[in-house]
Amino acid sequence: xxxxxxxxxxxxxxxxxxxxxxxxxxxxxxxxxxxxxxxxxxxxxxxxxxxxxxxxxxxxxxxxxxxxxxxxxxxxxxxxxxxxxxxxxxxxxxxxxxxxxxxxxxxxxxxxxxxxxxxxxxxxxxxxxxxxxxxxxxxxxxxxxxxxxxxxxxxxxxxxxxxxxxxxxxxxxxxxxxxxxxxxxxxxxxxxxxxxxxxxxxxxxxxxxxxxxxxxxxxxxxxxxxxxxxxxxxxxxxxxxxxxxxxxxxxxxxxxxxxxxxxxxxxxxxxxxxxxxxxxxxxxxxxxxxxxxxxxxxxxxxxxxxxxxxxxxxxxxxxxxxxxxxxxxxxxxxxxxxxxxxxxxxxxxxxxxxxxxxxxxxxxxxxxxxxxxxxxxxxxxxxxxxxxxxxxxxxxxxxxxxxxxxxxxxxxxx
Numbered sequence: 001x002x003x004x005x006x007x008x009x010x011x012x013x014x015x016x017x018x019x020x021x022x023x024x025x026x027x028x029x030x031x032x033x034x035x036x037x038x039x040x041x042x043x044x045x046x047x048x049x050x051x052x053x054x055x056x057x058x059x060x061x062x063x064x065x066x067x068x069x070x071x072x073x074x075x076x077x078x079x080x081x082x083x084x085x086x087x088x089x090x091x092x093x094x095x096x097x098x099x100x101x102x103x104x105x106x107x108x109x110x111x112x113x114x115x116x117x118x119x120x121x122x123x124x125x126x127x128x129x130x131x132x133x134x135x136x137x138x139x140x141x142x143x144x145x146x147x148x149x150x151x152x153x154x155x156x157x158x159x160x161x162x163x164x165x166x167x168x169x170x171x172x173x174x175x176x177x178x179x180x181x182x183x184x185x186x187x188x189x190x191x192x193x194x195x196x197x198x199x200x201x202x203x204x205x206x207x208x209x210x211x212x213x214x215x216x217x218x219x220x221x222x223x224x225x226x227x228x229x230x231x232x233x234x235x236x237x238x239x240x241x242x243x244x245x246x247x248x249x250x251x252x253x254x255x256x257x258x259x260x261x262x263x264x265x266x267x268x269x270x271x272x273x274x275x276x277x278x279x280x281x282x283x284x285x286x287x288x289x290x291x292x293x294x295x296x297x298x299x300x301x302x303x304x305x306x307x308x309x310x311x312x313x314x315x316x317x318x319x320x321x322x323x324x325x326x327x328x329x330x331x332x333x334x335x336x337x338x339x340x341x342x343x344x345x346x347x348x349x350x351x352x353x354x355x356x357x358x359x360x361x362x363x364x365x366x367x368x369x370x371x372x373x374x375x376x377x378x379x380x381x382x383x384x385x386x387x388x389x390x391x392x393x394x395x396x397x398x399x400x401x402x403x404x405x406x407x408x409x410x411x412x413x414x
Contacts, residue, residue, distance in 0.1 A: 018176065022292070024048075024183035025214065026239045028144075029058050031176045035146055036060060038169060039131065039161060042150040045079075047089055048180070049144050054081050054093055061149075064125060085112040089145045092132045096142055098170065099132045102160035131161040133169060135177035143180045146173060190246050196253050208356060210407040213245040215352035216345075218399050222392045223348075244295035245349050248303050251281025275312045276321070278304055283318055295345055302337065302346025303353055308383045309338030347386045351377065351393055354384075355400070360409060370401070 017034075021027045032046040043061035047054040056079035083093045091113035092099055101107065104115035104127055120127055129151050135144040151161045194209050217238045224234045252260060255277050259270045266274060281300025285293045301318075305311035314334035315327030323334035342350075358376060361367045368376075374394060381390035393400070 018179040021239050022186050023239045023242045024187045027179055027183045032058050032060055039148055040152055041148045042152055044148045047145040049093055049142055052083050054089055054145055087116055088113050088132055089147050092134050093142055093145050096134045096136055100161050101130045103128050104130055128158045129160045133173045135173050137177040137181050143177050190243055193250055207407040207409050209246045211356050212352045213242045214403040215400055216245040216348050217242050218396055219348050219393050222396050240291050240295045241345055243292055244299045247296045248299050248349050251277035251300055254280035278313050279318055298343045299345050299349050302342050303349040305337045305342045305346055306384045307386055309336040311336045347389055351385050351389055
Protein backbone atom coordinates (compact mmCIF):
# COMPACT_ATOMS: atom_id res chain seq x y z
CA UNK A 1 0.00 0.00 0.00
CA UNK A 2 1.43 3.36 -0.98
CA UNK A 3 1.76 6.18 1.50
CA UNK A 4 -1.01 8.72 0.79
CA UNK A 5 1.15 11.79 1.44
CA UNK A 6 3.93 10.41 -0.73
CA UNK A 7 1.45 9.72 -3.53
CA UNK A 8 0.01 13.22 -3.28
CA UNK A 9 3.47 14.78 -3.34
CA UNK A 10 4.41 12.73 -6.39
CA UNK A 11 1.33 13.94 -8.25
CA UNK A 12 1.97 17.57 -7.29
CA UNK A 13 5.61 17.30 -8.40
CA UNK A 14 4.48 15.78 -11.68
CA UNK A 15 2.09 18.66 -12.33
CA UNK A 16 4.84 21.20 -11.66
CA UNK A 17 7.40 19.44 -13.87
CA UNK A 18 5.20 19.01 -16.92
CA UNK A 19 3.91 22.58 -16.68
CA UNK A 20 7.43 23.71 -17.58
CA UNK A 21 7.73 21.52 -20.71
CA UNK A 22 6.73 23.30 -23.92
CA UNK A 23 7.44 20.77 -26.66
CA UNK A 24 4.79 18.10 -27.12
CA UNK A 25 7.13 15.21 -27.97
CA UNK A 26 9.33 15.81 -24.93
CA UNK A 27 6.15 16.16 -22.87
CA UNK A 28 4.61 12.89 -24.09
CA UNK A 29 7.73 10.92 -23.27
CA UNK A 30 7.82 12.52 -19.81
CA UNK A 31 4.15 11.68 -19.16
CA UNK A 32 4.63 8.06 -20.16
CA UNK A 33 7.77 7.64 -18.06
CA UNK A 34 6.23 9.26 -14.97
CA UNK A 35 3.03 7.21 -15.27
CA UNK A 36 5.05 4.01 -15.47
CA UNK A 37 7.10 5.05 -12.48
CA UNK A 38 3.98 5.90 -10.48
CA UNK A 39 2.35 2.52 -11.14
CA UNK A 40 5.51 0.42 -11.27
CA UNK A 41 4.64 -1.16 -14.61
CA UNK A 42 6.87 -2.78 -17.20
CA UNK A 43 5.67 -1.08 -20.37
CA UNK A 44 3.32 1.44 -21.89
CA UNK A 45 2.27 3.45 -24.90
CA UNK A 46 0.96 6.99 -25.18
CA UNK A 47 -1.39 7.87 -28.03
CA UNK A 48 -2.41 11.26 -29.38
CA UNK A 49 -5.91 11.65 -30.76
CA UNK A 50 -6.19 13.32 -34.16
CA UNK A 51 -9.68 13.29 -35.57
CA UNK A 52 -11.07 9.75 -35.48
CA UNK A 53 -7.67 8.09 -35.04
CA UNK A 54 -5.19 7.42 -32.27
CA UNK A 55 -1.50 7.64 -33.17
CA UNK A 56 1.07 5.95 -30.94
CA UNK A 57 3.73 8.57 -30.31
CA UNK A 58 5.89 6.87 -27.66
CA UNK A 59 6.26 3.30 -26.47
CA UNK A 60 8.44 2.04 -23.64
CA UNK A 61 9.06 -1.56 -22.62
CA UNK A 62 11.67 -2.44 -20.00
CA UNK A 63 11.66 -6.14 -20.86
CA UNK A 64 12.31 -5.54 -24.56
CA UNK A 65 14.61 -2.56 -24.02
CA UNK A 66 17.21 -4.64 -22.17
CA UNK A 67 18.15 -5.86 -25.64
CA UNK A 68 19.22 -2.32 -26.58
CA UNK A 69 22.67 -0.84 -25.98
CA UNK A 70 23.22 1.53 -23.07
CA UNK A 71 21.60 4.96 -23.47
CA UNK A 72 19.53 3.73 -26.42
CA UNK A 73 15.78 3.61 -26.38
CA UNK A 74 13.00 2.54 -28.65
CA UNK A 75 10.72 5.55 -28.69
CA UNK A 76 8.80 5.83 -31.91
CA UNK A 77 6.16 3.47 -33.17
CA UNK A 78 4.09 3.45 -36.33
CA UNK A 79 0.78 2.30 -34.86
CA UNK A 80 -2.51 3.99 -35.68
CA UNK A 81 -5.86 2.69 -34.49
CA UNK A 82 -9.40 3.97 -35.00
CA UNK A 83 -11.32 5.61 -32.19
CA UNK A 84 -13.97 2.93 -31.87
CA UNK A 85 -14.69 -0.33 -30.03
CA UNK A 86 -12.33 -2.47 -32.12
CA UNK A 87 -9.49 -2.14 -29.61
CA UNK A 88 -8.96 -1.42 -25.93
CA UNK A 89 -7.31 1.98 -26.50
CA UNK A 90 -9.84 2.89 -29.19
CA UNK A 91 -12.72 2.05 -26.84
CA UNK A 92 -11.25 4.23 -24.07
CA UNK A 93 -10.82 7.14 -26.48
CA UNK A 94 -14.34 6.73 -27.86
CA UNK A 95 -16.09 6.46 -24.50
CA UNK A 96 -13.81 8.46 -22.21
CA UNK A 97 -13.96 5.58 -19.71
CA UNK A 98 -10.79 4.15 -18.11
CA UNK A 99 -10.22 0.39 -18.03
CA UNK A 100 -8.34 -1.66 -15.43
CA UNK A 101 -7.93 -5.16 -16.89
CA UNK A 102 -6.23 -7.90 -14.80
CA UNK A 103 -5.55 -10.19 -17.80
CA UNK A 104 -6.21 -9.14 -21.38
CA UNK A 105 -6.16 -12.77 -22.54
CA UNK A 106 -9.17 -13.53 -20.35
CA UNK A 107 -11.54 -10.84 -21.55
CA UNK A 108 -15.21 -11.78 -21.65
CA UNK A 109 -16.14 -12.21 -25.31
CA UNK A 110 -19.36 -10.25 -24.71
CA UNK A 111 -17.38 -7.04 -24.07
CA UNK A 112 -17.46 -4.45 -26.86
CA UNK A 113 -13.66 -4.29 -27.09
CA UNK A 114 -10.97 -6.94 -27.58
CA UNK A 115 -7.21 -7.35 -27.21
CA UNK A 116 -5.03 -7.41 -30.32
CA UNK A 117 -2.44 -10.16 -29.84
CA UNK A 118 -0.31 -9.34 -32.89
CA UNK A 119 2.38 -7.38 -30.98
CA UNK A 120 2.85 -10.21 -28.48
CA UNK A 121 3.03 -12.72 -31.31
CA UNK A 122 5.61 -10.65 -33.19
CA UNK A 123 7.91 -9.91 -30.22
CA UNK A 124 7.38 -12.84 -27.88
CA UNK A 125 6.27 -10.42 -25.17
CA UNK A 126 3.38 -11.46 -22.90
CA UNK A 127 0.89 -8.72 -22.09
CA UNK A 128 -1.17 -9.50 -19.02
CA UNK A 129 -2.52 -6.55 -17.05
CA UNK A 130 -3.44 -3.17 -18.51
CA UNK A 131 -4.52 0.17 -17.09
CA UNK A 132 -5.81 2.35 -19.91
CA UNK A 133 -6.77 5.97 -19.30
CA UNK A 134 -8.27 8.68 -21.46
CA UNK A 135 -6.30 11.93 -21.37
CA UNK A 136 -9.26 14.24 -20.93
CA UNK A 137 -8.73 17.96 -20.47
CA UNK A 138 -10.64 20.27 -18.15
CA UNK A 139 -12.76 21.20 -21.19
CA UNK A 140 -13.87 17.59 -21.44
CA UNK A 141 -11.96 16.89 -24.65
CA UNK A 142 -10.08 13.61 -25.01
CA UNK A 143 -6.67 14.50 -26.44
CA UNK A 144 -5.07 11.07 -26.15
CA UNK A 145 -4.86 7.72 -24.36
CA UNK A 146 -2.33 6.41 -21.86
CA UNK A 147 -1.95 2.62 -21.97
CA UNK A 148 0.06 1.08 -19.12
CA UNK A 149 1.05 -2.59 -19.31
CA UNK A 150 2.02 -5.26 -16.78
CA UNK A 151 2.12 -3.87 -13.26
CA UNK A 152 4.78 -5.61 -11.14
CA UNK A 153 5.15 -6.39 -7.48
CA UNK A 154 8.33 -6.15 -5.38
CA UNK A 155 9.48 -9.51 -6.75
CA UNK A 156 9.03 -8.35 -10.36
CA UNK A 157 6.05 -10.64 -10.90
CA UNK A 158 3.26 -9.32 -13.11
CA UNK A 159 0.12 -8.43 -11.15
CA UNK A 160 -3.09 -6.50 -11.73
CA UNK A 161 -2.94 -2.73 -11.38
CA UNK A 162 -3.84 -1.48 -7.90
CA UNK A 163 -7.23 0.24 -7.71
CA UNK A 164 -5.63 3.02 -5.64
CA UNK A 165 -3.19 3.60 -8.51
CA UNK A 166 -6.10 3.76 -10.91
CA UNK A 167 -7.80 6.41 -8.76
CA UNK A 168 -4.66 8.47 -8.18
CA UNK A 169 -3.64 8.43 -11.79
CA UNK A 170 -6.99 9.87 -12.86
CA UNK A 171 -5.74 13.23 -11.53
CA UNK A 172 -2.50 12.49 -13.35
CA UNK A 173 -4.47 12.04 -16.57
CA UNK A 174 -6.27 15.39 -16.33
CA UNK A 175 -3.03 17.23 -15.54
CA UNK A 176 -1.30 15.50 -18.44
CA UNK A 177 -4.17 16.23 -20.85
CA UNK A 178 -4.11 19.95 -20.09
CA UNK A 179 -0.33 20.03 -20.57
CA UNK A 180 -0.72 18.20 -23.89
CA UNK A 181 -3.27 20.78 -25.04
CA UNK A 182 -0.88 23.63 -24.22
CA UNK A 183 2.03 21.88 -25.93
CA UNK A 184 -0.06 21.18 -29.04
CA UNK A 185 -0.85 24.90 -29.24
CA UNK A 186 2.86 25.74 -29.00
CA UNK A 187 3.69 23.18 -31.69
CA UNK A 188 0.96 24.56 -33.93
CA UNK A 189 2.33 28.11 -33.61
CA UNK A 190 5.79 26.87 -34.64
CA UNK A 191 4.34 24.88 -37.54
CA UNK A 192 2.41 27.95 -38.69
CA UNK A 193 5.66 29.91 -38.79
CA UNK A 194 7.15 27.10 -40.85
CA UNK A 195 4.12 26.97 -43.13
CA UNK A 196 4.86 30.59 -44.02
CA UNK A 197 8.31 29.44 -45.09
CA UNK A 198 6.77 26.44 -46.87
CA UNK A 199 4.56 28.75 -48.95
CA UNK A 200 7.75 30.39 -50.17
CA UNK A 201 9.94 27.25 -50.35
CA UNK A 202 8.11 23.92 -50.87
CA UNK A 203 11.13 22.00 -49.52
CA UNK A 204 10.42 23.33 -46.02
CA UNK A 205 7.60 20.90 -45.21
CA UNK A 206 6.11 20.05 -41.84
CA UNK A 207 7.49 16.48 -41.97
CA UNK A 208 10.96 17.85 -42.82
CA UNK A 209 11.13 20.18 -39.83
CA UNK A 210 9.68 17.53 -37.51
CA UNK A 211 12.28 15.02 -38.66
CA UNK A 212 15.17 17.46 -38.34
CA UNK A 213 14.03 18.41 -34.85
CA UNK A 214 13.62 14.80 -33.72
CA UNK A 215 16.98 13.76 -35.21
CA UNK A 216 18.58 16.70 -33.38
CA UNK A 217 17.11 15.67 -30.03
CA UNK A 218 18.20 12.04 -30.48
CA UNK A 219 21.72 13.20 -31.33
CA UNK A 220 21.85 15.61 -28.39
CA UNK A 221 20.64 12.99 -25.91
CA UNK A 222 23.36 10.53 -26.91
CA UNK A 223 25.98 13.30 -26.84
CA UNK A 224 24.80 14.32 -23.35
CA UNK A 225 24.98 10.70 -22.16
CA UNK A 226 28.62 10.56 -23.26
CA UNK A 227 29.31 13.73 -21.33
CA UNK A 228 27.53 12.43 -18.24
CA UNK A 229 25.21 15.44 -18.04
CA UNK A 230 22.51 15.34 -15.33
CA UNK A 231 19.12 14.18 -16.58
CA UNK A 232 17.36 17.33 -15.40
CA UNK A 233 19.63 19.44 -17.60
CA UNK A 234 19.16 17.06 -20.54
CA UNK A 235 15.37 17.21 -20.22
CA UNK A 236 15.34 21.01 -20.14
CA UNK A 237 17.77 21.35 -23.04
CA UNK A 238 16.11 18.88 -25.39
CA UNK A 239 12.77 20.64 -24.86
CA UNK A 240 14.34 23.88 -26.10
CA UNK A 241 16.40 22.24 -28.86
CA UNK A 242 13.45 20.51 -30.44
CA UNK A 243 11.50 23.72 -30.91
CA UNK A 244 14.56 25.71 -32.01
CA UNK A 245 15.48 23.07 -34.59
CA UNK A 246 12.02 23.26 -36.14
CA UNK A 247 12.71 26.93 -36.90
CA UNK A 248 16.11 26.42 -38.53
CA UNK A 249 15.10 27.73 -41.98
CA UNK A 250 12.32 30.15 -41.05
CA UNK A 251 14.46 33.04 -42.36
CA UNK A 252 13.68 31.94 -45.93
CA UNK A 253 10.45 33.96 -45.68
CA UNK A 254 12.62 37.02 -46.34
CA UNK A 255 14.24 35.70 -49.54
CA UNK A 256 12.86 36.87 -52.90
CA UNK A 257 10.77 34.36 -54.91
CA UNK A 258 12.99 35.08 -57.90
CA UNK A 259 15.81 33.36 -56.02
CA UNK A 260 13.99 31.00 -53.68
CA UNK A 261 11.92 29.37 -56.44
CA UNK A 262 14.51 29.51 -59.19
CA UNK A 263 14.54 26.06 -60.89
CA UNK A 264 18.17 26.15 -62.02
CA UNK A 265 21.49 26.81 -60.34
CA UNK A 266 22.06 30.06 -58.50
CA UNK A 267 24.50 32.62 -59.80
CA UNK A 268 27.22 33.55 -57.27
CA UNK A 269 25.30 36.75 -56.52
CA UNK A 270 22.02 34.87 -55.99
CA UNK A 271 23.74 32.35 -53.75
CA UNK A 272 25.09 35.18 -51.60
CA UNK A 273 21.53 36.45 -51.15
CA UNK A 274 20.27 32.93 -50.35
CA UNK A 275 22.86 32.59 -47.62
CA UNK A 276 21.26 35.51 -45.82
CA UNK A 277 18.29 33.36 -44.76
CA UNK A 278 20.45 32.42 -41.77
CA UNK A 279 20.73 36.06 -40.72
CA UNK A 280 17.07 36.82 -41.39
CA UNK A 281 16.08 33.82 -39.26
CA UNK A 282 18.22 35.01 -36.36
CA UNK A 283 16.77 38.51 -36.70
CA UNK A 284 13.31 37.12 -35.90
CA UNK A 285 14.54 36.71 -32.32
CA UNK A 286 16.14 40.09 -31.60
CA UNK A 287 15.05 40.33 -27.98
CA UNK A 288 16.18 37.40 -25.87
CA UNK A 289 13.29 36.80 -23.47
CA UNK A 290 13.91 33.10 -22.98
CA UNK A 291 16.30 30.24 -23.66
CA UNK A 292 14.12 29.35 -26.66
CA UNK A 293 14.67 32.80 -28.23
CA UNK A 294 18.42 32.46 -27.78
CA UNK A 295 18.55 28.88 -29.06
CA UNK A 296 16.29 29.54 -32.07
CA UNK A 297 18.53 32.45 -33.09
CA UNK A 298 21.65 30.29 -32.64
CA UNK A 299 20.27 27.47 -34.76
CA UNK A 300 18.98 29.73 -37.54
CA UNK A 301 22.27 31.62 -37.72
CA UNK A 302 24.72 28.72 -37.42
CA UNK A 303 23.29 25.59 -39.06
CA UNK A 304 25.24 26.26 -42.29
CA UNK A 305 28.58 26.88 -40.60
CA UNK A 306 31.23 24.22 -41.25
CA UNK A 307 33.66 22.64 -38.81
CA UNK A 308 36.59 23.67 -41.05
CA UNK A 309 35.50 27.33 -41.13
CA UNK A 310 34.26 27.35 -44.73
CA UNK A 311 30.56 27.75 -43.98
CA UNK A 312 28.34 30.81 -43.72
CA UNK A 313 27.41 33.47 -42.65
CA UNK A 314 30.46 33.52 -40.36
CA UNK A 315 31.33 36.13 -37.73
CA UNK A 316 28.88 38.72 -38.99
CA UNK A 317 26.92 41.60 -37.48
CA UNK A 318 23.18 40.91 -37.67
CA UNK A 319 22.54 44.63 -37.96
CA UNK A 320 25.03 45.61 -40.67
CA UNK A 321 25.77 42.22 -42.31
CA UNK A 322 29.45 43.17 -42.13
CA UNK A 323 32.27 41.15 -40.60
CA UNK A 324 32.78 41.65 -36.89
CA UNK A 325 36.02 43.46 -35.98
CA UNK A 326 38.93 41.04 -35.95
CA UNK A 327 37.14 38.44 -38.07
CA UNK A 328 37.64 39.97 -41.53
CA UNK A 329 39.19 37.98 -44.35
CA UNK A 330 41.54 39.65 -46.81
CA UNK A 331 38.61 40.57 -49.06
CA UNK A 332 36.77 42.17 -46.14
CA UNK A 333 34.10 39.48 -45.81
CA UNK A 334 33.51 37.62 -42.56
CA UNK A 335 35.56 34.58 -41.62
CA UNK A 336 33.45 31.49 -41.10
CA UNK A 337 33.05 30.09 -37.63
CA UNK A 338 35.04 26.91 -37.13
CA UNK A 339 35.25 24.06 -34.66
CA UNK A 340 33.68 24.82 -31.32
CA UNK A 341 33.20 28.46 -32.28
CA UNK A 342 29.99 27.07 -33.77
CA UNK A 343 27.38 26.66 -31.01
CA UNK A 344 26.52 23.04 -30.19
CA UNK A 345 22.93 23.36 -31.41
CA UNK A 346 24.15 24.70 -34.76
CA UNK A 347 26.55 21.77 -35.16
CA UNK A 348 23.82 19.27 -34.29
CA UNK A 349 21.16 20.70 -36.61
CA UNK A 350 23.68 20.93 -39.47
CA UNK A 351 24.03 17.13 -39.44
CA UNK A 352 20.31 16.50 -39.01
CA UNK A 353 19.39 18.90 -41.82
CA UNK A 354 21.85 17.48 -44.36
CA UNK A 355 20.91 13.89 -43.49
CA UNK A 356 17.24 14.64 -44.07
CA UNK A 357 17.83 16.63 -47.26
CA UNK A 358 19.82 13.79 -48.80
CA UNK A 359 17.51 11.02 -47.55
CA UNK A 360 14.31 12.42 -49.06
CA UNK A 361 13.15 13.17 -52.57
CA UNK A 362 13.09 16.77 -53.71
CA UNK A 363 11.87 18.36 -56.93
CA UNK A 364 15.46 18.50 -58.15
CA UNK A 365 16.70 15.06 -56.99
CA UNK A 366 15.71 11.57 -55.91
CA UNK A 367 16.22 10.29 -52.37
CA UNK A 368 19.63 8.83 -51.66
CA UNK A 369 20.00 5.32 -50.29
CA UNK A 370 20.65 5.35 -46.53
CA UNK A 371 24.08 3.75 -46.92
CA UNK A 372 25.09 6.47 -49.41
CA UNK A 373 23.93 9.22 -47.05
CA UNK A 374 25.91 7.73 -44.16
CA UNK A 375 29.01 7.48 -46.34
CA UNK A 376 28.61 11.15 -47.19
CA UNK A 377 28.39 12.08 -43.51
CA UNK A 378 31.50 10.00 -42.77
CA UNK A 379 33.36 11.69 -45.64
CA UNK A 380 32.47 15.14 -44.32
CA UNK A 381 33.25 14.39 -40.66
CA UNK A 382 35.98 16.75 -39.50
CA UNK A 383 35.48 19.10 -42.45
CA UNK A 384 31.81 20.04 -42.75
CA UNK A 385 30.73 18.44 -39.46
CA UNK A 386 31.90 17.84 -35.91
CA UNK A 387 33.41 14.34 -36.21
CA UNK A 388 32.34 13.29 -32.71
CA UNK A 389 28.73 14.23 -33.45
CA UNK A 390 28.83 12.32 -36.75
CA UNK A 391 30.11 9.26 -34.88
CA UNK A 392 27.25 9.51 -32.38
CA UNK A 393 24.72 10.04 -35.18
CA UNK A 394 25.90 6.88 -36.94
CA UNK A 395 25.66 4.90 -33.69
CA UNK A 396 21.99 5.92 -33.44
CA UNK A 397 20.97 5.20 -37.02
CA UNK A 398 18.27 2.72 -35.95
CA UNK A 399 16.58 5.49 -33.93
CA UNK A 400 17.03 7.92 -36.83
CA UNK A 401 15.29 5.49 -39.20
CA UNK A 402 12.41 5.07 -36.74
CA UNK A 403 12.00 8.84 -36.60
CA UNK A 404 12.02 9.06 -40.38
CA UNK A 405 9.18 6.53 -40.54
CA UNK A 406 7.24 8.47 -37.91
CA UNK A 407 7.17 11.64 -40.02
CA UNK A 408 6.77 10.61 -43.69
CA UNK A 409 6.37 13.23 -46.40
CA UNK A 410 2.72 13.80 -47.28
CA UNK A 411 3.16 11.98 -50.61
CA UNK A 412 4.49 8.94 -48.75
CA UNK A 413 1.84 8.86 -46.01
CA UNK A 414 -1.05 6.45 -46.21
